[in-house]
Amino acid sequence: MAKIDSSSPPAAGPGPEELDDYMSMTIAEPAKPAEKETYTQRRIRKQREAEARSRPKSKAELAAAAAAARDDALSTALPNSSKGFQMMAKLGFKPGAALGASSNPNARTEPLHISVKEDRGGVGMQNEKKRKFREEVEGVEKKQRAEEGGYRERVGKEREEKRVEGMFWGAMRVLEGLEQPEGRDQVPVKKVNVLWRGLVRERQEKERERRARYDLHQGFSRSAAYVDPEEDEQDRQALGKEEEDVEEEDEELNEFLNLEGKERLKRLVGYLRKEHQYCFWCKFKYVDEKMEGCPGLEEDDHD
C-alpha cells in the first residue's frame, strides 16, 4: 500500500483508515501544489476555523461585520421579483424609471444615502480630516518618490565623480611623465606645476605615513608629536623630523583641489593639449599644435 509513486492520484481513493497515506500524500504534494492538504493539515485548519468561530468576536469585529453587512445591503437595490415591484409594474412602472409626473426633474431613482455621524466633529471636519489625511499620505509618497529618484541620481553622480576623479589622477600622472620624466622629488613641491602638484603631495604623505609605521615597528617609541626639549630646531631638521612643512598652507593647491573634479580634469586636459600637444582621450602625443586626427576637445567626441 506504499504509494511512493508521485504520479498516482494521492489519497483521494483510499478509505479514512489509511493513516499511512500521510507519506504518499506529502510526496504527492509537489505535483499539485496547494490543492491538497494532509490529514493533519486539514485537521489543524478545521480546528483553527472552529476556534475562530467559537471565539466571541471582539466588539470592533462585530461592529465591522455589522457595518459591512449594512453597507452591502444599502448598496443593493430591491429585486424586481418583489411583490411591490409587481404591483407597480401593473400600474405601468418600468425598471429604472422614476415615480411621479413624467416631466418632474426632481424625481429620485435611488434612495437617500445614509451616513451615520460618529463623533462631534463640526461641519466640514470630516472632510477636513480626510483632506489632511490625503495630503499627509500624498506628502509621504512624494517624499518617498523624491528620495527614490534622489538615490538613483546620487549614486549615478557619485559614480561619475569617482570616474572623473580617477581620470584626473591619470591625467596628472601623464602630465608628470611629460614634465618631469627623469626621477622624482627633485623639485621642491611648491615649484611643481599646480596641475599635478597634488600627485606629489599625495606621494609625500604616503611616504611619511610609511616611515612613521616603520619607526613604530622599529621600536622608536617616539610619537611624532613628541618634542624633545633638548633638541633645537636645527637638530630636529637634521634628524629629518621636520623636513619641509607639507602641512603648511598651499593656497594655490588647495584652491585647485577644491574645484570640481570635472573642472580640474578639464583644465588638466586643456593644459596637456596646449603645452604638450597630448590628447588625454586619444592617449597620444601629437606632433604639432594642430593635433590632426584628434576628433575633439571633449571625451564625448572620442566615442
Added chain:
Amino acid sequence: MDRRPDLQGQGRFKRRKMEDTDSRNSAESDDDGGVKVGNFAQPTEVKPKKEDLDARPSRHTEGIDQLVEKTSKRKRKKEEDAEEASDPYIARQHEEPVPKKKELDPRANPYLAHRYEEPAEDEGSYNGYSNGYGRPTNRMNGVSNASSLARFPRHKSTAAMAKNAEDGPNNPFSGQPLSSQYFSILKTRRNLPVHQQRDEFLQMYQKSQFLVFVGETGSGKTTQIPQFVLFDDQPHIQRKLVACTQPRRVAAMSVAQRVANEMDVTLGDEVGYNIRFEDVTSQKTILKYMTDGMLLREAMNDNNLNRYSTIILDEAHERTLATDTLMGLLKEVAQRRPDLKIVIMSATLDAQKFQSYFNDAPLLAVPGRTHPVEIFYTPEPERDYVEASLRTVLQIHASEPEGDILLFLTGEEEIEDACRKIRLEADEMIREADAGPLTVYPLYGTLPPNQQQKIFDPAPPPSKKGGRPGRKCIVSTNIAETSLTIDGIVYVVDPGFSKQKIYNPRIRVESLLISPISRASAQQRAGRAGRTRPGKCFRLYTEGAFKKELIETTHPEVLRSNLSSTVLDLKKLGIDDLVHFDLMDPPAPETLMRALEELNYLACLDDEGNLTALGKLASEFPLDPTLAVMLISSPEFYCSNEVLSLTALLSVPQVFVRPASARKRADEMKSLFAHPDGDHLTMLNVYHAFKGPEAQANPKQWCHDHFVSLRALQSADNVRQQLKRIMETHEIELVSAPFEDKNYYTNIRRALVAGFFMQVAMKEGNSKTYVTVKDNQNVILHPSTVLQTESDWLLYNEFVLTTKNYIRTVTTVKPEWLMDIAPTYYDITEFGKGPVKSALQRTIDKVRRKEATKGRKR
C-alpha cells in the same frame, strides 16, 4: 406590586347596542356625559367619520388636565350655541344671506343631518352643508353689518372695501360691537408688511385658482392672509370654510388664538382650530386653523374637500409628508372643483419650485420685516461642535452688548447637557469677571408646555443697579428655526447640525440621525437674529464648508419616510395610480415598492394593489399600518384591551424617564415593572400600575417616584380613548383573558406578532448579536432593554441606527408563532440559504414530529 390594572372605566368594555343606523354618532353620545342634543349640530360630527374620531376634544374623566377641562367647557358652550341656532326663531333672523330654498330643506334639520352626509360631494359646491353646518347658521345679527359685508362682491372686493368693514363700528362677521382692544391690534396689523400689498394679493387671488405667496418671517402672512381671504371669499355665505394648515399642532393652536383676538371673536366661534384629538370649532366657524394631517384625514372621507371654499397651505416650505401629499391631492381636486381656491404660503425663496409645480401659478412675494444680520464663520472646522458652541455662547456673553442668544443643538440630551454646562460657566463668570446674569432655557418638542412657555420670559435684570445687563440664552432644537418666534434674539449660534429622520427601504431602517443642515436652514437660523434689531450669527463652520458641504434645501419628509402609511392614505383618498401620483419630489421607486410589499404582507392590499377590507379598516386608525393591523387582529388573541393600551403606549414619547442625575435609581424603578419576556410587556405593566388606585390617588407624585413620564402616560391615555372610540365604531371587540390565565401574556406576545412579524431578529450562534430576518442586518439589543429570557427570536419595535445597529423595545417570540400567524411572510421557500432558513426548517420538523406523536397517541 399589583401589576394588574383596574380595568374599570377604560377596559372591560360593555358594548352598547347602537339604536341608530349611524353607529358613529351614537358612539359619540355614548361617553358624552349626557349632553346629547348638541351632538348632531356639531359640524364635525355630521361630517366625516374619520375626523370626529381624531378631532374630538378629549372628554375622558381620568386625566385632570386643564386642557381637557377647557375643552369640555368650550364644548358645553358650543352645544348651547347649537341649540340656540336650531331655534327656528333665531334662524329666521338669518334669512337674508341664506338662499331661501334651503330654509325648508329637510337637510336643515340637524337631527336628520347624518342621513345626508354621504351625498354631499355629488351636490356640487353650493349644497350648503358641505362645511358641516347642521343648518344655515351664520350669525350676522347686526343687519347693518351684515349688509356691509353682503354688499361685498364676492371675489371682486378691494382693500379699501375691506378697510371700511374692518373699521367697524360692529364686527363684520359676528355683528357685535368691536372692542377697543380690537382697534389697537388693528393699528399694529396695518403696519405689517403684507398690508401694503393687500390689493395686489386680492387681484391675484381673484384671478387665479392657485397662488403662491412668499413671505419671510415677520411679514404677518400666517395671521393676515387668511383674514384677507375671508373678506373676499365670504365663506359664510357659501356655508363653507376657509382652512389654513400648519405643520405643527402648537402653531395651529396659538395662531388660531391670535387671529381670534385680532378678529375680536371667541376662539372656537368664527375662528377655530382642529388638531388631532382636539377640535375647537363650531357651526359658526368660518376660518379653521388645522394641522396638515387633519386636513388629509378629512379628505379621506370627503375626497373633494367640499367643505372648503379656500384652502391655504401655510409653511409649505417645511415640506412635511402631509403637506406634500395634500399638494399632490389638491392638484387633482382643483381640476374637479374649479371653484376651490388654493393659496400656498412659503417662507423661503425657492418659490419657483412651487410655482412651476402648480402649473405656473402667479407668485406674490412680500418682504419680511427683518434687520440685517452679520454672519461670522470659523476659520477652521471645529473638532467638537458642542464644545465650540458653549465656548461661543460664553464669549458672546462676556464681550457682546445686550441681546439674547439662541443656540441650535440637536436633541434633548445634548441640549440639557449644554444648558447645565453653560449655567455652571456663567455662574463662574458672574462671580469672577463681573459678567451680567445669564438665564438658560432648553427648548425641544417633548418639553412640557409650561416649560416651553418659559422661553418667552424677559431676560433677567442686572444683578445690581448699574451693573451689566442680564440676558437669556435659549438652547433649542430646530423648533426655533421657523415655527417659534422669540423676540429679543440678537445672537444666533449655529453649529450646523440637526436631528433628521431618515428612512432607507433597502434595510428598512427609520432613524433619527444627526445630519448637517441645509443652506436654506442655515439662512433661516441666521434670520432669527434679526427680528428686533440688527444681529449677529455665528456659524461654527467655515465659509467653504457652508458652500460646499451643505445641501441647498433640506430633503422633504417624503424622501425620508417609510411610506406604508401614506400609501394607505392615498388609497383611501381614491388615488389608485400611485406610480404616477404627482408629488413635488417623488421618492425612490424602491420606497414605494417596499411600502406596497409591507402592506401586502399585512393583508391591507391584495396582489393587485387594491385596498382590502382589513386595509380599509386599518386606514380608519391614525396609526402606522403595522400597529393598526395588530390592533384590529388583537381580539383573535383575546387581548384587545391590552393591545389597545400597548398601541397607545407605542404611539407616545418614551414612557421611562432616566435623568442623568439619577440613572441608577431610575433603572431600579424600571426593574420593578420589568417583565422577563421583554419591553412591551414591561410598558404594559407600567400602564396598568399607572391606572391602579394607588397611582391615581396622586399621579404626579407616583410618576415622579417611579421615574415614568406623567405626560407620556396621560397622552397615552388620551390616545387610548380615541382609538377605543374608533374600535367601538367599527365593532372591534374589546376583550381580555383573565389575568390568572397562564396564557395571559403569551396571548399578548402572539398578538404582537400579528402586526410586527416583519420586525423580527434571530440570534446568531451563541453570541450576543442578532440578525434581522430577511434583511440580514446584524443588530444588538439596545441597552435600555429589560429582557431577561434567553430567546432565539425577538420581535422589535424599532431598528435604530447609531454608531451601532440597535433593536429597541423587544419581546421574545417563538418561530412556530411566526409561521402560524404570518405564513406568507415566513414561507420557507422564500428564504435564501442561511441560518434563518435552517432554523425555520428545524421548527417545521419539530412541529411535524409533535403532530405525528400526537396522532399516534390517538
